[in-house]
Amino acid sequence: MIDTLQQFAIDYHFQEEIHDVLSRLVSSDGGIVTVVNDNNLCNISLCFRLLRQNGYPVSSDVFKIYMDKNGKFGQQLTNDLSGMISLYQVSHLGMAGEDILDQAYTFTSKYLRDSMPHLSPEDQACVITDTLNHPYHMSLTRFNVKNCIKYQERQNRTCGFLLQEFAKMDFNIVQSLHNSELLRVLSWWAKIGITGNLKFARDQPVKWYMWSVATLADPRYTEERIDLTKSISLIYIMDDIFDVYGTLDQLLLFTEAINRWEVDEQLPHPMKIFLKALYDITGEISYKILKKHGWNPDNFLRKAWTRLCNAFLVEMKWFASGYMPTSEEYLKNGVISSGVHVLISHIFFLMGQGINDENVDLLDSNPGLISYPATILRLWDDLGSAKDENQQGNDASYIDYYMKEHKGSTIDSAREHVFNIISYTWKKLNEETLSHQSPFSLSFRNASLNTARMVRLMYNYDGNQRLPILEKLVKSLLYESIPLNNN
Structure with missing residues (x-):
């Protein structure tokens, strides 16, 4: 039932009961939490997943009962398709050094792929394909609600007709809420005058709003989503100023102005328009947070924007001088130029949970909750850049620098190397977000996870430099309601 509530994205109504x-x-x-005695693989896997993703320190040793004397998963488990699917889902919650879950991933993924041609009915193959492509832990729940409801209806699951209808009504209500929020975002975007004065800049407020929908998934965060979208839009516009507009001399003055938090009159008009918008929006958001949560984050947010601008300038200087950084040097700076620290810092203060001196200092040190999603974003972005031969602009990628360091490498081997880094970074992110010892709230940690989950949708470009999967999800999430059963 808990799993169904979460997959239907209605668990926010039942938090106390779920706990x-x-x-x-x-x-x-002795302080070590273990799953209650049960030998059913599907049940054990489900309990483990629910407990771990909700912050309980459950050990993966519970799966040792399914392993033989050589430490391998027993082949008899392949007779239980539901159990294998559940174990595969669990394997994505692994942390660095958790060999049992690494083995679980290798064991289940190979079996599930090999079994698809032999499955009947066809529905089973579709379920496994969806499971392999969109494992639960790596996916955004609200974006998949419709598929979950359809699957439950086909299976006639015991969750019941009333729960399914409740999920449909909740989806439609939240969809209406998102539409009203988006209208406010679009109105703000039109009034701020960025598109009229910065003709070179991207004009994608719907896309930017989707970041807020993904990261602040709880429907109750209406005002926070709107304010977060404003900041996200400025991350993208600042990137455009560096990438397609400013000269090096102009960008030096621009960066100096942001470091002083002033508007330099020597700057071109578009840059001055942007700076005024940045300072005004940061001030407005800081005032709202102070009024609601009793903490003024203005200095912290200024510092976050300064770091971003400085990182953009580093990359511009590299390009202008012809300097070739190492792949490690590039990635270290790229974690900052991704803008994720600006995004997650705003989320932390907007949510208002656990704001104190210790947590603010920890956030300022660029902890794993920030650096790991940022690493995943930077590398996914670079995978798309390397794949797209028609990409315009001055940006090099991690793959470019890696291949120059490793002369015998091919594009395929370099991409495999990047995927391995992403996989390991996910495990480190799991350590940060699923740990019961974290000083940060579970909701904030989930926002960090959702940032990483959103990356594949935001950077999964096709050959025409479009985002067809994201475009389809936007249409489904914002504009296509779920019809209710009138019986």
Whole structure:
């Protein structure tokens, strides 16, 4: 039932009840939490996943009962398709050094892929294909609600007709809420005058709003999503100023102005328009946070924007001088120029959970909750850049620098190397977000996870430099309601 509530994205209505149930699923022995006794692979896997993703310190040793004397998963498990699917889902919650879940991934993914040609009915193959392509832990729940409802209806699951209808009504209500928020974003974007004065800049407020929908998924965060979208839009516009507009001399003055948090009258008009918008929006958001949560983040947010601008300037200087950084040097700076620290810093203060001196200082040190999603974003972005031979602009990529360092490497081997880094970074992100010892709230940690989950949708370009998967999801999430059963 809990899994169904979460997959239907209606679990926010039942947080206390879910906590009570999960607390009864575990027993504590010397501070180590273990799953209650049950040998059913599907049940154990489901309990493990629910507990771990909700911050309970459950050990992957619970899966040792399914391993033989050589430490390998027993082949008899392949007779249980539901269990194999559940174990595959669990394997994505692994942390660095968690060999059991690494083995679980290798074991289940190979079996599921090999089994697809032999499955009947056809529905089973579709379910496995969707599972392999969109594992639960790596996906955004609200973006997949419709598919989950359709699957439950086909399976006649015991969750019941009323729960399905409730999920449909909730989806439609939240869709209406998102539409009203988007209208406010579009109105703000039109009034601010960026598109009229910065003709070179991107004009994608719907896309930017989707970042806010993904990261602040709880429907109750209306005002926070709107304010976050404003900041996200400025990350993209600042990127455009550096990438397609400013000369090096202009960008030096621009960066100096941001470091002083002033508007330099020597700057071109578009840059001055942007700076005024940046300073005004940062001030407005900071005032709202102070009024609501009693903490003024203005200095912190200024510092975050300054870091971003400085990182953009570093890359511009590299390009202008012909300097070739190492892949490691490029990635270290790229984690900052991704803008993720600006995004997640705004999320932290807008949510208002756990704001204190210790957490603010920790956030300022660029912890894993920021650096790991940023690494994933930078590398995914670079994978798309390397794949697209028609990309315009001055940006080089991690793959370019890696191949120059490793003369015998091919584009395929370099891409494989990048995928391995992304996989390892996901495990490190799991350590940060799923740890019960984190000083940050579970909601904030989930926002960090959602940032990483959104990356594949935002950077999965086709040959025409479009985002067909994201475009389809936007249409489904914002404009296509779910019809209710009138019986």
